[in-house]
Amino acid sequence: MTTDHRTRPHATPATPARVTVMGAYGHTGRFVVAELRRHGLVPILSGRTPQRLAALGELHPDLETRPATVDDPDSLDRALAGASAVINCAGPFASTAAPVIDAALRAHVPYLDVTAETEVVLDTLAAYGDRARAAGGLIVPAVAFYGGLGDLLATAAAGDWTTGDADTGTAVDRISIAYALSGWRPTDGTRITGQVSSARRSGGRILYADGRLRTRSGDAPRADWTFPDPIGTRPVVGEFTMADSATIPTHLAVKDIDTCMTVSAVDDLRSADPSGPVAVDESGRSAQTFLVEVVATRDGETRRAVASGQDIYAVTAPLVVEAARRVLADPHRPSGVVTAGALADPRDFLTSLAPGHLTLDFTN
Ligand SMILES: NC(=O)c1ccc[n+]([C@@H]2O[C@H](COP(=O)([O-])OP(=O)(O)OC[C@H]3O[C@@H](n4cnc5c(N)ncnc54)[C@H](OP(=O)(O)O)[C@@H]3O)[C@@H](O)[C@H]2O)c1
Incomplete structure (x- = not known):
């Protein structure tokens, strides 16, 4: 069946929306496909390696598979034809984000991705902010564990601290x-994405300070952080800047963002x-558990939001699919x-994921 890809079908009970998943057979893409199905949406499976795509298609014989590569715009147009949205799970996004966004704009459908690449979020803002607005298109980058969850927690913690100080323009002094x-x-x-990001930074690291991202060299600082029970005090690597430091400042005037990660996790990553x-x-989850604590500070007052899960x-997957569902x-x-953090009320968004996905604690 051919569908005019300029049309924008919307979800109704009778015709569930179709959502193209780029990189559908990757580790994250598979979770996204399963989560879309759990909500009654119909994934269109896409990716660049036909054999891997066909193997995933055998697990979902009722779904369409549409091979596409980022250097072939026609193949991307075919992958998005008749879809109501596209979720890009194919990374490094330094290679995939722009061509898939271009295809989404041509198809007049919203684009969401799960990039963890800070620079890709910045590139997306710079290249597509005005273009997407002018075209009435919507691009939602980094709706994922890194980039999305911290943004939602920080925005929820900041709450009504949205108005900038009359002198400095800053609404929040610090987000940790x-x-x-x-x-x-x-x-x-x-691993590959980490190498690509590191090469872009010439081996240095980035840090959001005094209202902008800057590059640092030398060893990252180490300290202790006291997490809520049962984790308690743990050694952490500081200046472990993630995509949250690009997403949060798009809508919250914050002076400094500092990010830290437990040392044992950093050691695992580098092993x-x-x-x-x-x-x-049976859902494919590993035994890994996480806790993310976000502390917002203004004029010496602190507010906190915490999420934990597996x-x-x-x-x-629930983060990006919830965003897609709300957009649709x-x-x-x-x-x-x-x-x-700016797409919806962040507390409502997070709370909707609490059953089964997140345990939440807000202090304000
Ligand atoms: N922000 C976050 O918290 C978060 C969470 C999860 C994942 N991610 C990001 O999502 C990406 C995928 O991670 P993963 O865990 O799913 O890895 P994975 O299992 O290795 O899957 C990578 C996927 O990307 C595809 N891909 C890679 N380069 C491509 C290109 N140039 N064109 C088209 N497809 C390409 C791969 O297709 P082939 O196998 O055909 O090469 C595969 O489908 C990574 O960039 C990762 O950092 C971020």
Whole structure:
């Protein structure tokens, strides 16, 4: 069946929306496909390697498979034809984001991705902010464990601290994001993406300070962070800047963002073990657990939001699918490049994921 890809079908009970998943057979893409199905949406499976796509298609014989490569715009147009949205799970996004966004704009459908690449979020804002707004298109980058969850928690913690100080323009003095992972067995995609990001920074690291991202060299600082029970005080690597430092400032005037990660997780990430996550339940989740604590500070007052759960790759799927569902259901959805924290009420968004995916605690 051919469908005019300029049309914008919307979800109704009779015709469930179709959502193209780029990189559908990757580790994260598979979680996203399963989560879309759980909500009655119909994934269109896409990716660049026909054999891997066909193998996933055998597990979902009722779904369409549409091979597409980022250097062939026609193949991307075919992959998006008749879809109501596209979720890009193919990374490094330094290679895939722009061509898939271009295809989404041509197809007049919203684009969402799960990038963890800070620079890709910045590139997306710079290249597509005005273009998408002018075209009435919506681009939602980094709706994922890194980039999305911290953005939602920070925005929820800041609450009504949205108005900038009359002198400085700053609404929040500092946002601290502390990640505690029980372990981290990265996927191939994470490893390759880390190499691409590191090369872009010439081996340096980035830090959001005094209202902008800057590059640092030398060793990252180490300290202790006291997480809520039962984790308690753990050694952490500081200046472990993630995509949250690009997403949060798009809508919250914050002076400094500092990010830290438990040392054991950083050591796991840098180890040579290529084995990747190991599934321990029928949904494919690994035994990895996470806790993310976000502290917002203004004029000496602090507000806190905490989320914990299981498997950073698996939880990315409910984050991005919830965003897609809200976008598809909203006849007045915004246009431009919009990040998770600005897409919807962040507390409502997070709370909707609490059953089964997140345990939440807010102090304000
Ligand atoms: N922000 C977050 O918290 C978060 C969470 C999960 C994942 N991610 C990101 O998502 C990406 C995928 O991670 P993963 O864990 O799913 O890794 P994975 O299992 O290794 O899968 C990588 C996927 O990307 C595809 N891909 C890679 N380069 C491509 C290109 N140039 N064109 C088209 N497809 C390409 C791969 O297709 P082939 O196998 O055909 O090469 C595969 O489908 C990574 O960039 C990772 O950092 C971010």
